[in-house]
Amino acid sequence: xxxxxxxxxxxxxxxxxxxxxxxxxxxxxxxxxxxxxxxxxxxxxxxxxxxxxxxxxxxxxxxxxxxxxxxxxxxxxxxxxxxxxxxxxxxxxxxxxxxxxxxxxxxxxxxxxxxxxxxxxxxxxxxxxxxxxxxxxxxxxxxxxxxxxxxxxxxxxxxxxxxxxxxxxxxxxxx
Amino acid sequence: xxxxxxxxxxxxxxxxxxxxxxxxxxxxxxxxxxxxxxxxxxxxxxxxxxxxxxxxxxxxxxxxxxxxxxxxxxxxxxxxxxxxxxxxxxxxxxxxxxxxxxxxxxxxxxxxxxxxxxxxxxxxxxxxxxxxxxxxxxxxxxxxxxxxxxxxxxxxxxxxxxxxxxxxxxxxxxx
DNA sequence: CAAAATAATTAGACACTGCTCAATTAGCCA
DNA sequence: TGGCTAATTGAGCAGTGTCTAATTATTTTG
Numbered sequence: 001x002x003x004x005x006x007x008x009x010x011x012x013x014x015x016x017x018x019x020x021x022x023x024x025x026x027x028x029x030x031x032x033x034x035x036x037x038x039x040x041x042x043x044x045x046x047x048x049x050x051x052x053x054x055x056x057x058x059x060x061x062x063x064x065x066x067x068x069x070x071x072x073x074x075x076x077x078x079x080x081x082x083x084x085x086x087x088x089x090x091x092x093x094x095x096x097x098x099x100x101x102x103x104x105x106x107x108x109x110x111x112x113x114x115x116x117x118x119x120x121x122x123x124x125x126x127x128x129x130x131x132x133x134x135x136x137x138x139x140x141x142x143x144x145x146x147x148x149x150x151x152x153x154x155x156x157x158x159x160x161x162x163x164x165x166x167x168x169x170x171x172x173x174x175x
Numbered sequence: 176x177x178x179x180x181x182x183x184x185x186x187x188x189x190x191x192x193x194x195x196x197x198x199x200x201x202x203x204x205x206x207x208x209x210x211x212x213x214x215x216x217x218x219x220x221x222x223x224x225x226x227x228x229x230x231x232x233x234x235x236x237x238x239x240x241x242x243x244x245x246x247x248x249x250x251x252x253x254x255x256x257x258x259x260x261x262x263x264x265x266x267x268x269x270x271x272x273x274x275x276x277x278x279x280x281x282x283x284x285x286x287x288x289x290x291x292x293x294x295x296x297x298x299x300x301x302x303x304x305x306x307x308x309x310x311x312x313x314x315x316x317x318x319x320x321x322x323x324x325x326x327x328x329x330x331x332x333x334x335x336x337x338x339x340x341x342x343x344x345x346x347x348x349x350x
Numbered sequence: 351c352a353a354a355a356t357a358a359t360t361a362g363a364c365a366c367t368g369c370t371c372a373a374t375t376a377g378c379c380a
Numbered sequence: 381t382g383g384c385t386a387a388t389t390g391a392g393c394a395g396t397g398t399c400t401a402a403t404t405a406t407t408t409t410g
Contacts, residue, residue, distance in 0.1 A: 007263060007265075010366085010367065010368085011367085011368065011369085012366085012367070012368085020388075020389090021388065021389050021390060022368085022369080022389090022390080023369095023370085023371085023388065023389050023390070024387080024388055024389075026368085026369065026370075027387075027388075031368080031369080032367095032368060032369085085317075085321075086261070088182065088321065090182075100326075107327070128329070128335070131318075131324065131327055131329050131335070132315065132335040132336075132338070132339060134314075134318075135311075135314035135315040135317070135318045135324075135332075135335075135336075136310075136311045136314050136315070136339055137314070138314040138317065138318070139309075139310040139311050139312070139313040139314025139315070139317065140307070140310040140311070140314070142260075142310070142313065142314065142317070143306075143309075143310045143313070146260075146263065149306065149310075151275075152282070152306055154303070154306050157310075160303070160306070160307040160310075161307075161310075163307070163343075163346075164307060164311055164339060164342075164343055167339075167342045167343055167346045168338075168339055168342055171338075171342045185395085185396065185397085186396085186397065186398090187395085187396070187397085195359075195360090196359065196360050196361065197360090197361085197397085197398085198358095198359065198360055198361070198399090198400085199358075199359055199360075201397085201398065201399075202358075202359075206397080206398080207396095207397060207398085
């Protein structure tokens with residue numbers, strides 16, 4: 001996935017590269033969707049670890065570390081990161097809870113960091129804000145990776161995302 | 176595209192539905208990517224018209240109209256809207272300028288509305304902010320349409336996006 | 351009006367895809 | 381060694397994007 005990207009990914013190519021036949025792939029994974037869920041689940045784990053490390057090792061500004069690590073992972077593994085959002089489950093199919101949990105783990109990191117910035121804020125309020133800020137940074141990161149920002153001449157997507165996050169936290173702190 | 180969505184879209188199915196053979200499709204469009212560019216270009220025109228209408232006909236709060244119309248179009252045509260971002264050009268292929276212009280037209284609407292809110296702000300500053308706010312709202316809209324927000328129990332994505340936009344404009348107005 | 355030239359359209363072929371399943375092979379245990 | 385189970389295979393099905401030689405329509409010209 002890291003080499004071919006989502007569009008170029010195929011079960012047959014996987015089989016070729018690991019030296020097995022297609023049949024074996026389909027004995028291990030119920031369908032291509034299940035294989036993709038497994039791959040993206042692993043990506044989420046890598047990403048979560050990456051975030052936790054960067055926040056711990058970063059300087060005092062944990063929010064900056066968080067936003068920059070969010071972008072950093074995506075930039076380091078663009079095809080892996082995009083595959084997460086390229087893969088859409090067919091209608092009626094649902095993600096196993098084990099994989100859902102991997103995604104929630106990342107959300108929890110963000111929640112925890114925002115709660116830290118807003119000690120007087122109710123948890124439900126922080127959850128709200130965390131979801132919104134994830135969407136905000138995600139939007140910036142998407143435009144960065146798909147080249148839209150470069151095309152528009154935008155040179156500091158990370159800084160912009162950080163600004164939006166700072167404003168939102170400051171605004172929540174005032175009220 | 177509106178019926179099948181990006182994943183279920185195929186040139187052969189288009190040919191079947193319009194009563195022509197696949198060959199004819201490929202005589203009119205250089206490749207499937209070119210057909211997709213044409214479809215997404217049309218979607219951008221529809222979207223831009225939709226935004227302009229809603230802002231003009233909406234009440235006095237033009238920013239609210241803008242954000243709600245952004246979401247409104249995506250909700251009214253989810254598969255059409257998602258196809259815009261599902262389609263990734265193969266490396267080395269570039270979008271014709273005619274289609275790029277259709278995308279810029281939408282950006283210009285946002286730019287114009289933000290400039291209106293910040294009459295004392297330099298154009299370059301407004302451009303910056305417009306790009307960031309598009310990314311912000313885009314992120315929220317993506318999470319809404321792909322079901323992430325529903326899964327997290329988030330019930331007011333549009334209102335959240337509007338809050339982020341308001342904060343950013345207020346912050347830019349203060350400095 | 352007929353013939354020639356141009357334009358539009360077709361369907362088959364190629365290499366690829368996800369997926370299934372009867373047949374085969376490998377590993378293990380008595 | 382024989383028997384049983386688990387792992388593995390690859391041909392086959394229906395679908396895909398893409399190309400192209402052949403065919404059919406249409407228009408222009410003599």
